[in-house]
Amino acid sequence: MRRPSPATVRWLILLGLLVFWELFPRTGIIPELFLPPLSKVAAVLMKDWHEYGSELGATLYEVAFAMLIACGGGILAGALVGGIALLRNLLLPMFSSMYAVPIVILYPIFTAWFGIGSQSKIIFAGVYGFFPVMLSTAAGIRTIDAQLLLAARSMGANLSQQITRVIIPASIPTVLTGLRLGGALTIIGVVVSEMLTSAAGIGYLVTRYRTILDSAHVFGAIVMILLLSIAFDTLARAIERRTMVWQAAGRRQREGDAGEVVAVVAPAPV
């Protein structure tokens, strides 16, 4: 018998989980309060699609602006930190010493400053996703093979040509990895801050229905959150794969210093 491919196994396990999800509560092994059957969750989603849709819209609106802060600001700051030695020596050790500080504790302050509307969520999630993007952009710029720049310079490339023709293409793969992590954290940041204090968004639905113990609605909202983050992850990975082609060429990982930074910013989304 031929071994099934990993992708097939993954789909089979997923299918098995979904079947269990339907069967266990139906047969009464697990109470419906703990795990409402899949069909019931689907029915709730269909019935209240209007409510879920508008709250998803609110969440997506916040995610979009937060991504703008995290990705735009992160790439810009990372380029400066990676490109200018003074900033790098001053700031990178600081960021790595603050790596273990959970940023989520800042959210209460943001609510005090910006209220409990979408503004505080956008800013919190933007800051949440900013650091991985910045650190990997800085690492991407630092690990460019110096010989590439040397070659470009010896062929008479000026600074702007060096940036557009060498530095940007060579750092794209590392930056994309940072964007995938930062983007995932941005989505989590928006959803978690909505769960904490808010009046709109998918995270708000989770908290509201949890307090009235309506588990079918809670699961419906969580399914939407999972679909949102899995969709983003799949999209980001697909883009990364397309740019893999030139990753192998023109990149020389320096042991220890820059590789460490990439490893440090790569925890699984919490």
Next chain:
Amino acid sequence: MTRLSAIPGLPPLIAAAGLLAAWELAARVFDISGLPPAHDALREVPVILTDPEALWNILASIRRMLIGFALALCFAIPVGLMMGRSRLVAAFFNPLLMIIYPVPKAALMPIIMLWLGVGDASKTLVIFLGVSLPVIYHSYQGARAVEEKMLWSAAAMGMGKWARLARIVFPAALPAIVVGIRTGLVLALITMVTSEMIARKQGVGDILFNALAMAQYETVYATIVIIGLLGFAIDAGFEWLRPHLVGWADPVHEIAVVGST
């Protein structure tokens, strides 16, 4: 500049001083109640640390974090090592992990709260999940990179399968495992705080939101400073411990180790 930043402990000090200065300045410029001056908030830190109830809350948080962290290590290191050495185990766990990986663990918190309530059990479980993934991943990578010849020699000398796993694969993979543990430690703190903020019952997250609800901003900021210092201390402590755990893995000593085995 390079020489200055090479002094150990200096960059964090500069960072802290810079942050405090910026904070003090911003508080004076904006002058809003949501941003008290740094010295007022810092004065609140010893007050919180000597208040028995607050101290008890903080210790409860740390205890939860350590339990979740320890349970995760007991589970994740053997699983990761076995995944690295056995195709069968890898074939079983890999797809499961691929499904769990992109799922934000914080989003599972409400479901876990439905199951286990808002008490210790659900928070410990979330910490366990958050810590397990990086530790499994790094243990797996470490176990896969073990030199086959060492395993063959051990098998030829009559060492059993489990003894090989414990006495050859584990020490050989230890440097990789330690990297995973460091990430896991950070994630333990993050998940601890996040879970307490979502399921507010006691702990550091509770102090934070209670103070916020009563507009005691000095307490809010002081709590944040305490958690920040906690995170910094955990990470720095582990970095200090790392050479004692895997000092032999330093590339400089590698030849000596190979020679002595």
